[in-house]
Amino acid sequence: MRFGVLRFPGSCDEVDALGACRRYADAELIWHGDLDLGGVDAVVVPGGFSYGDYLRAGAIARFSPAMEAVADFAVSGGPVLGICNGFQVLCEAGLLPGALLPNTSLRFVCRQVDVEVVNADTPFTRACTEGQALSIPVKHTTGRYWAPPETLEELEAGGQVILRYAPGQNPNGSVRDIAGVANAQKNVMGLMPHPEHAVDPLTGSADGGTLFASLVAHVDELVATA
Amino acid sequence: MTARVLIRPKQGILDPQGQAVERALPALGFEGVTNVRVGRLIELEVDDPARVPEMCERLLANPLVEDYEVLITETADSST
Numbered sequence: 001m002r003f004g005v006l007r008f009p010g011s012c013d014e015v016d017a018l019g020a021c022r023r024y025a026d027a028e029l030i031w032h033g034d035l036d037l038g039g040v041d042a043v044v045v046p047g048g049f050s051y052g053d054y055l056r057a058g059a060i061a062r063f064s065p066a067m068e069a070v071a072d073f074a075v076s077g078g079p080v081l082g083i084c085n086g087f088q089v090l091c092e093a094g095l096l097p098g099a100l101l102p103n104t105s106l107r108f109v110c111r112q113v114d115v116e117v118v119n120a121d122t123p124f125t126r127a128c129t130e131g132q133a134l135s136i137p138v139k140h141t142t143g144r145y146w147a148p149p150e151t152l153e154e155l156e157a158g159g160q161v162i163l164r165y166a167p168g169q170n171p172n173g174s175v176r177d178i179a180g181v182a183n184a185q186k187n188v189m190g191l192m193p194h195p196e197h198a199v200d201p202l203t204g205s206a207d208g209g210t211l212f213a214s215l216v217a218h219v220d221e222l223v224a225t226a
Numbered sequence: 227m228t229a230r231v232l233i234r235p236k237q238g239i240l241d242p243q244g245q246a247v248e249r250a251l252p253a254l255g256f257e258g259v260t261n262v263r264v265g266r267l268i269e270l271e272v273d274d275p276a277r278v279p280e281m282c283e284r285l286l287a288n289p290l291v292e293d294y295e296v297l298i299t300e301t302a303d304s305s306t
Contacts, residue, residue: 099291
């Protein structure tokens with residue numbers, strides 16, 4: 001099992017993401033200019049400020065060669081996890097529904113939040129239990145998830161709302177407290193909290209590790225049944 | 227040709243920047259201001275203005291959450 005972690009100019013969480021992945025499997029960085037993902041089993045689109053977040057967060061990064069490859073990988077069923085800026089990139093790329101808007105407070109927020117696992121039957125959350133609370137930090141200015149009402153109904157009905165901020169802990173004004181969503185096929189997920197910063201009790205919580213462990217279990221099962 | 231693209235948050239989508247401006251104006255004595263929306267302006271010199279809407283759809287705006295308006299004017303040429 002090998003993770004690939006994208007690195008754009010302006011990424012800043014790719015090294016933490018790489019370290020988090022390496023606690024559970026092999027992992028390598030993929031430069032944004034690469035057209036080839038090198039045969040990795042899962043892709044992480046990390047946090048940061050890809051291409052300076054010029055124009056809109058994620059708007060330029062989605063056209064990078066590596067993202068073209070990620071889009072092909074996702075269409076063929078490969079698991080893709082977008083964290084923070086990565087979530088924004090995946091929304092801009094149309095791989096996930098909705099968009100991320102400036103926080104209602106207009107402030108950068110950086111704090112530990114509890115998120116509730118709404119759907120534990122996905123490649124990203126199978127090591128969790130439904131209703132489990134995960135303590136994971138958020139740190140962003142543009143994290144207010146928004147989607148049109150009809151899309152929200154589809155997301156809820158299809159089990160695509162994967163994580164929700166615990167009551168009273170929504171840090172950004174996201175609609176329906178949504179912290180993480182998946183596509184209809186459940187092989188692409190984005191979330192604003194940073195699981196890669198919560199993989200060691202030393203930094204307050206290891207709950208984020210469950211997402212990486214879930215992906216490893218998912219890929220191992222695919223290999224075992226292939 | 228000069229294209230000016232005006233981009234605004236769609237109606238119905240909370241615009242906290244607009245709200246902040248709306249709250250700030252009365253404090254300066256500017257009463258009677260409502261429905262403030264803060265967007266952005268992109269100016270482009272283009273050979274083919276007909277292609278600007280496509281540029282908006284694909285890159286300049288996020289049509290899911292933003293409305294855009296394209297204004298085309300002849301470029302004022304200072305060399306003549």
